[in-house]
Amino acid sequence: MARSSSRKRDRRATPSVCARLAGHVTLAARPDGSIEAGFDGGSVGLGTFGAGVAERAPALRVGLPLAALAAGRRAIDKDILRLIRRLAGHGLLEYGVGSPGGTDQAVIEPQVADYWPRTPKLGDGATCTGNNQCTSGACNIFYRDADGDGYGAAGTTKRVCGSAAPSGYVTDATDCCDADGMVHPGQTGWFTTAAAAGCGASFYNYDCVNGVESQYGAGLASCTTMGSCTAADPKQCVEVDGWQTADPGCGNSGLYLDYCSQSLPCHCGTEGETCGSACSAPVFKMQQQACH
Numbered sequence: 224m225a226r227s228s229s230r231k232r233d234r235r236a237t238p239s240v241c242a243r244l245a246g247h248v249t250l251a252a253r254p255d256g257s258i259e260a261g262f263d264g265g266s267v268g269l270g271t272f273g274a275g276v277a278e279r280a281p282a283l284r285v286g287l288p289l290a291a292l293a294a295g296r297r298a299i300d301k302d303i304l305r306l307i308r309r310l311a312g313h314g315l316l317e318y319g320v321g322s323p324g325g326t327d328q329a330v331i332e333p334q335v336a337d338y339w340p341r342t343p344k345l346g347d348g349a350t351c352t353g354n355n356q357c358t359s360g361a362c363n364i365f366y367r368d369a370d371g372d373g374y375g376a377a378g379t380t381k382r383v384c385g386s387a388a389p390s391g392y393v394t395d396a397t398d399c400c401d402a403d404g405m406v407h408p409g410q411t412g413w414f415t416t417a418a419a420a421g422c423g424a425s426f427y428n429y430d431c432v433n434g435v436e437s438q439y440g441a442g443l444a445s446c447t448t449m450g451s452c453t454a455a456d457p458k459q460c461v462e463v464d465g466w467q468t469a470d471p472g473c474g475n476s477g478l479y480l481d482y483c484s485q486s487l488p489c490h491c492g493t494e495g496e497t498c499g500s501a502c503s504a505p506v507f508k509m510q511q512q513a514c515h
């Protein structure tokens with residue numbers, strides 16, 4: 224039967240079920256490592272369990288959460304759950320239902336041995352921690368997409384039943400900055416201002432790969448004379464784009480090669496003649512460095 228508590232129900236929290244010893248039951252660890260339950264002048268052996276169970280078993284006087292134990296991956300969680308099953312089989316437990324860590328909203332006192340509370344399956348969209356909780360059989364993980372660019376932040380997750388992402392979440396987890404919708408994998412644009420402050424100071428890795436790349440590189444400009452003069456092909460002036468001094472850095476401006484002025488065409492008096500200077504001084508223009 225169940226008795227109600229006057230505690231107001233917390234609708235935000237999922238009620239949990241805790242198993243605990245019925246009031247008249249005690250546990251004792253035997254020298255051989257087994258555990259025995261005592262009650263009303265009688266006793267029953269519950270079997271032998273792994274390391275640590277005897278130390279943790281007294282917590283059953285207050286109550287242990289069944290769902291957390293069932294989801295636990297440690298050997299002791301499974302062993303404690305086995306002990307609880309044995310106690311349930313002898314009708315030596317009661318169950319508190321309430322918010323995790325809170326006061327009971329109801330207490331179930333089984334009138335039959337081997338009673339075991341069951342948790343109903345969750346529908347699509349319900350928060351979950353394991354596949355076995357969901358009607359669909361799939362508890363999927365989704366990632367926060369706060370900036371709405373379709374790419375999620377790996378560090379902020381939500382797990383729900385079913386394949387539909389909750390509002391504000393996506394299946395992708397590759398956004399390197401979830402505070403700026405222009406920052407995401409696949410971004411091909413170049414930017415002369417840093418991303419939103421939430422991405423970090425002076426954040427320019429707009430495409431989320433290869434660190435920060437510069438549209439105009441970091442090399443220096445040069446105008447170099449190449450080749451020997453022929454009647455059909457005068458000496459060439461080879462232009463290498465670059466900065467006059469040094470890369471000014473993302474968002475900053477500097478002098479960048481506009482063109483190499485040529486004082487020629489190279490005048491070839493004789494085929495094969497080596498010309499004089501095919502290139503003269505490089506001509507620069509102001510250029511703002513862009514990055515991603």
Ligand SMILES: [Ca+2]
Pocket residue numbers: 370372374398399400401402403404405406407
């Ligand atoms: Ca983003």
Ligand SMILES: [Ca+2]
Pocket residue numbers: 427428429430431432433434435436515
């Ligand atoms: Ca990059």
